[in-house]
Amino acid sequence: MSDNAESPGNKAGKYDHAEVEPRWQKLWEERATFRAERRPGKKKRYLLDMFPYPSGSGLHVGHPEGYTATDIIARYARMRGEDVLHPMGWDSFGLPAEQYAIQTGTHPSEKTYENIATFRRQLKMLGFSYDWDRELATTDEGYVRWTQWIFLLLFKQGLAYQDEIPVNWCPALGTVLANEEVIDGKSERGGHPVVRAPLRQWMLRITAYADRLAEDLAEVEWPEGTLTMQREWIGRSEGAEIEFAVSGHEGAKFSVFTTRADTLLGVTFVVLAPEHPLVKTITTDAQRAAVEAYVAQAASKSDRDRISQAKTKTGVPTGAFAVHPISGEKVPIWVGDYVIGSYGTGAVMGVPAHDARDFEFARQLGLPIVEVVSPDGKLHDVLEAAYVDDGVAVRSGDLDGLPTPDCSRAMVKKLEGMGRGRGKVTYKLRDWVFSRQRYWGEPIPIYFPVELPEGGDPQKGAKAVIRYDQPIAVEESELPLRLPALADFRPGDDAAGPLARALDWRFFQKDGKWYARETNTMPQWAGSCWYYLRFLDPKNDGAGWSKEAYDAWMPVDLYVGGAEHAVLHLLYSRFWHKVLFDAGHVSHKEPFKKLVHQGMILGEDNEKMSKARGNVVNPDDIVKAHGADCLRLYEMFMGPLEAVKPWQSSQIQGVVRFRDRVFAVCSRATNEPLDAETERLLHRTIKKVSDDIDAMSFNTAISAMMVFTNHLNGLPAVPREAALKLALLVSPFAPHVAEELWHLLHGSPAEPSTLAYEPWPTYDVKLTVDDVIEMAVQVNGKVRGHVRLARAATEEDAKAAALAADGVKAFVEGKAIKKFVYVPGRIVNLVVG
């Protein structure tokens, strides 16, 4: 607009982020500005970030994305007078520190606390408003104590038990992995091969909570995709268990699980999983060799092979026959590896006409196909493919004509009456393998009686028989059970773990009897299952958290973290919470009310950031070059929080200019009053920024602030009121420059005051809407002119104005107006012809 003499160039001074940012951070820290406190009558907000694993490589730019989002909301909420709990901590048990310890011989805690120091420094450098007094690490003794306490609760409730089960044993890592940690037969961490081996393990009975874990998802505000993933992972399936007797084997019978009991009369064969216990006993001599070979081959196949060959169905007949529970006919019993031993009963009834897999199996092995569900009620003798949809029953005796759902119910009832079946619900979810054969984890606070057949001292290597069948809980008063000092952290190759080598820790005497401690440790998930509860009351020595602290802050109002935790962490955590709920330790069914996943930040090459690709951006470099405010602004300006988006260094320039412009514009504020236009834009901006923060649409909020800043920049004199409000609006996003401006605009008092608790600017709705609007006039849907109209203009006024508009006449003249569309405030459309 105008170039006045005092425009940039000779302004007060350039903004120096390297000097300003640490100065304010120091002040916040010294004054404990962000200490979380509850005041009676105030609204509370618990804003939680998924806490990081403090890796050796330090923070990467993905971390501050979610952290900035919650920090903006935290700062905004404080300014709106709410009490905010916004804590940070460390998920610090884990393999990398242990592997580092194995290599160097140093204790894993050394490296762990070193890494934590780096992470803490980096997060503080970004100006997040955490209550650092609540900082915790899952490896702290004061934390481990309560993790163990929760384990004992699980144990006492019968939810923690030992079992000898085939587990995912990873020889390279020297530990077992949860199903969730195995991807395509390889370990999630490191990609090492995983084999199935039977081992004694601690299990958590998460399946006891399967229904509630699925049902209570209705109570939370989570992304739809995450809800779906959890439901599918739980995999609730309603159906029936149906008994088949084995012909010629007195008393031998087995059950199948099906969701389609209505198709029972369509059974032309049954298939047992290769590991089904009955396979051995019923196979005829003639088939024995073939079956044994098949079973052996199936056992050696990796999961990956089984999946990749999923389309080709294989199997061999056992030579035995099952008796159909309804018709009494004999149907052949096959062994096939498309049946999963661990799901349902490990056996299925083959209904090739109405199941795609059975159809495939029957076709490849030449078994008959009998239609029992018809789409139209007519009979079809040749099927091109399995008909899996609902229809009406045919060839099913007295059930003929019933629609599929009714037929299923009738069939189950019938079987129940005959004592040959019952309604049954199964889940894909399995109990959680909770033990790890590692050093750097929480010791499981359990011990066992020891028998010494040859006498002697087990601490000195005397032969000891450990009675694993008689687990004893460590007294709560003895918690935490600490890890022993160890010189060698290598995993044991016998699956007992490195703790088994600490003989003087493992074996101890009590009342003259010898006992042995459990040498397995907990998985990394344990600590992250309940950290949100410890943040409530992190220094409490008498309990994990107090009821007062719980009532003050729970539930978590917003939980932000990566989508990679959509199933594992969130399911485990919810499970523990429900156990605590049943025991009366928490009073909400669900811990996390609202959940948001930040999208991954890709490298400049549009690939996932990784050291191998060399496309990793280091936050330290960005902060050094442009300051924390700019890193925060840039990450929020990149696009929607949930979107996956590439890092583009060149784009940072935009927010650097914005920050400098905000500083420059506000620095030259005068006592000029607000002009009408600026005032309207200010109110509109306040509304937009407030609404966008509520909606977590941070990119558009920044955009609105840029528009306002650009407007002020064009004014010959910047009204002080506009500058003050702008500083407040900017402060959740770029707190350092905002504090500095607030300070300058108040005359740089010797004793600086923070704007962190200044009231958030309010707006007048009347000033955010224009009374007169420029509206487009369309003719046959194409824009031909514009008119200025009152917002509340009548249809007549609009029509008259539209017809008079420049550019419109030429398209309307001489033609009949067939239709007139007027949407007040939006559009005028003349349909002519």
Add this chain to the structure above:
RNA sequence: GCCGACGUGACGCAACCGGCAGACGUGCUCGGCUCAGACCCGAGAGGUGCAGGUUCGAAUCCUGCCGUCGGCACCA
């Protein structure tokens, strides 16, 4: 294969409930400032994956296809 999300300028992305497509930012071009360059200031160019449909009007709704990303993967 199944489920979900997405596809807008050279690039990142805006667009409420269908109503002037491209806000905001990067880059580019031109101009100003400057001895010059950088910074800064001002101006400008530039398009809805494809094919249909619904509608006065479609980036938005519907159908099909193509592509990208994420998840699941014989769960009976």
